[in-house]
Amino acid sequence: MNKRAYNFNAGPAALPLEVLQQAQEQFVDFQGIGMSIMEVSHRSKQYEQVHNETQALLKELLHIPDNYKIMFLQGGASSQFTMIPMNLVGEGQVSSYVHTGSWANKAIKEAKLFSDVHIAASSKEQDFKEIPDLSALELPEQAAYLHITSNETIGGIQYQQFPQTGKVPLIADMSSDILCRPLDVSKFGLIYAGAQKNLGPSGVTIVIAREDLVQESPANLPSMFRYDTHIDNNSLYNTPPVYSIYMVNLVLKWVKEKGGLAEMEQFNQEKTKLIYDVIDQSQGFYRGVAAPADRSIMNLTFTMENEALEKQFIQESQEAGFVGLKGHRSVGGLRASTYNAVPYESCKALQQFMLDFQKKHG
Numbered sequence: 001m002n003k004r005a006y007n008f009n010a011g012p013a014a015l016p017l018e019v020l021q022q023a024q025e026q027f028v029d030f031q032g033i034g035m036s037i038m039e040v041s042h043r044s045k046q047y048e049q050v051h052n053e054t055q056a057l058l059k060e061l062l063h064i065p066d067n068y069k070i071m072f073l074q075g076g077a078s079s080q081f082t083m084i085p086m087n088l089v090g091e092g093q094v095s096s097y098v099h100t101g102s103w104a105n106k107a108i109k110e111a112k113l114f115s116d117v118h119i120a121a122s123s124k125e126q127d128f129k130e131i132p133d134l135s136a137l138e139l140p141e142q143a144a145y146l147h148i149t150s151n152e153t154i155g156g157i158q159y160q161q162f163p164q165t166g167k168v169p170l171i172a173d174m175s176s177d178i179l180c181r182p183l184d185v186s187k188f189g190l191i192y193a194g195a196q197k198n199l200g201p202s203g204v205t206i207v208i209a210r211e212d213l214v215q216e217s218p219a220n221l222p223s224m225f226r227y228d229t230h231i232d233n234n235s236l237y238n239t240p241p242v243y244s245i246y247m248v249n250l251v252l253k254w255v256k257e258k259g260g261l262a263e264m265e266q267f268n269q270e271k272t273k274l275i276y277d278v279i280d281q282s283q284g285f286y287r288g289v290a291a292p293a294d295r296s297i298m299n300l301t302f303t304m305e306n307e308a309l310e311k312q313f314i315q316e317s318q319e320a321g322f323v324g325l326k327g328h329r330s331v332g333g334l335r336a337s338t339y340n341a342v343p344y345e346s347c348k349a350l351q352q353f354m355l356d357f358q359k360k361h362g
């Protein structure tokens, strides 16, 4: 096999090599059935086993309490921006959001179509370089939920602790940091994540929801947009994204084999320290975007003195085998996404590349 790229893509993103190889082995013949898992009915016992085992693995890794349901949905995390207010905001209620950047903004935009949106806090004034202080958070009496974005994939900021919301359910978009660290699911009403950053390939979105919140959707909603449809049918109302769920299954087994979420967190901290240290010790050659206290261990954003130098950095990094270091088109700059599956070796190589680049151009 040719050398693997140093893959720092933001999403879809790196998958564990072991997982890709396992999938390759089983590609045309899944467990001796003479067919790919893609070629069998979603009602077959072979697929059903994959489906239920994937839920069980999520439950085990995240210690999901018994009163929560796990759904496998399509339409990406972006569809959840709509489904959440559609399903959860009742008569006379409002939806509350914390505005922390690009992804929070998209969630807010959709919520406005279905509810009165209350902005509970925002770091707009700080250019979304930090998570707002939520220690004195006050929510309206009629708030149906508070929505947060646990990790802003584009800005590179991440919650280090979650707000206390009392009896108002806390909802989190964890698309870019689910499984990166241990999590107390019982603090949340609903958690969702598109798979293509930390869980597998695109095509499936995981929704973990407290049962009482999603048991009964408003009567006027179409079947496919109702949480109760998917819960009543164990996410098999229609054909689920079989292959994506199968890949998530393999990724979850990989995480489990690595030791679980505490080990993942330690591993991610070790990886990102390599790069943040270079930034902090570069005397301004590299400039971290996020406030140090809110730095993400998934998406590391930084800039340089001018755009020409950043362009040079991207070009030389590509020549050296690095992929995906260009910042999101909406904000520019540079970004290294170091999801669970990004190996330590890739981060070590990036560290060395950054040091060498500074020596050459600093």
Ligand SMILES: *Cc1c(COP(=O)(O)O)cnc(C)c1O
Binding pocket: 011, 075, 076, 077, 078, 079, 103, 149, 151, 152, 153, 173, 174, 175, 176, 194, 195, 197
């Ligand atoms: C990528 C991403 C999304 C969008 O996910 P899709 O599956 O493409 O809809 C939403 N929120 C966050 C935080 C993301 O990183």
